Amino acid sequence: MDEKSLSQNESLELIARMIRNTNDRLEAGAGRPFLIWGYTSLIVTLAVWVALALTHNYWWNFLWFVIPVVGWPLMMITQKKYESGCTTYIDRIVGYVWIVFGLLCMCQTVATFIPMHASPVLFVMLLLLGAGTALTGLIIKFRCCVVTGFMGMAMFFIQFLNLSGQWQMLCFAVGVVLLLIIPGHVLNLKARRKCCRS
Amino acid sequence: MLPQLNALLHSELRLGVMSILYASEQADFTYLREQTGSTAGNLSVQIDKLTKAEYIEVEKGFRGKMPRTICRITDRGRAAFEEYVESLQSYLRT
Numbered sequence: 001m002d003e004k005s006l007s008q009n010e011s012l013e014l015i016a017r018m019i020r021n022t023n024d025r026l027e028a029g030a031g032r033p034f035l036i037w038g039y040t041s042l043i044v045t046l047a048v049w050v051a052l053a054l055t056h057n058y059w060w061n062f063l064w065f066v067i068p069v070v071g072w073p074l075m076m077i078t079q080k081k082y083e084s085g086c087t088t089y090i091d092r093i094v095g096y097v098w099i100v101f102g103l104l105c106m107c108q109t110v111a112t113f114i115p116m117h118a119s120p121v122l123f124v125m126l127l128l129l130g131a132g133t134a135l136t137g138l139i140i141k142f143r144c145c146v147v148t149g150f151m152g153m154a155m156f157f158i159q160f161l162n163l164s165g166q167w168q169m170l171c172f173a174v175g176v177v178l179l180l181i182i183p184g185h186v187l188n189l190k191a192r193r194k195c196c197r198s
Numbered sequence: 199m200l201p202q203l204n205a206l207l208h209s210e211l212r213l214g215v216m217s218i219l220y221a222s223e224q225a226d227f228t229y230l231r232e233q234t235g236s237t238a239g240n241l242s243v244q245i246d247k248l249t250k251a252e253y254i255e256v257e258k259g260f261r262g263k264m265p266r267t268i269c270r271i272t273d274r275g276r277a278a279f280e281e282y283v284e285s286l287q288s289y290l291r292t
Contacts, residue, residue: 014214
């Protein structure tokens with residue numbers, strides 16, 4: 001592009017193309033937050049599951065707090081490397097969605113430590129993560145997130161099968177793979193392909 | 199009587215920059231250069247013209263040790279851009 005003047009049609013085409021490119025942009029590392037939280041949650045879930053199965057000591061449940069303790073610093077460390085050259089309203093809205101759902105997940109975790117509180121925490125987490133993933137998919141028009149998000153939300157109803165705590169953890173691990181790890185990898189793959197094409 | 203097109207916006211590079219900034223909250227110099235396919239020197243001159251007209255605002259900072267220039271559209275720029283698009287549409291209707 002240079003400073004040349006345009007016809008009216010060329011101007012409108014240029015405006016449409018630039019706005020479309022900005023809204024449809026997909027940058028390297030787009031799936032990074034999904035993968036950081038997904039793998040951290042998966043590893044912690046399996047660690048708690050193994051520890052409880054081997055020792056039957058319920059103090060191991062405090063390991064759940066490793067998820068935010070590891071997840072947040074990892075997000076901060078990798079943020080700089082993948083910082084985008086452009087920020088749109090869509091980025092901001094997706095950010096707000098995950099702040100709200102992240103806080104709800106934290107509240108739900110803390111609530112399980114209140115005596116006499118017997119909510120099925122892992123299934124509520126799946127419902128919240130599913131809603132967050134589905135909303136993200138709808139906002140960024142990414143079908144994989146929408147599909148896995150709704151599948152994860154449907155997993156909420158597995159709680160009515162009255163599974164034991166150990167099985168609930170395995171269900172949660174499957175949910176994490178479905179809701180965070182698969183969309184994260186698909187998003188990264190799509191971003192890589194787009195970068196290769198352009 | 200057809201409205202006059204805004205001469206400042208009726209140039210390929212400046213219109214490209216304004217379109218990107220209209221669709222985003224902010225964009226840095228590197229992103230604008232990649233998207234518009236322009237040279238750094240030319241882009242710098244056009245950004246300067248848009249800044250002087252108060253259509254965009256520029257913030258200079260650092261990303262790590264690398265200098266970074268971030269551009270944002272102002273309310274005045276947004277209004278001028280919308281008016282420009284309306285003028286274009288009225289030209290095309292006639």
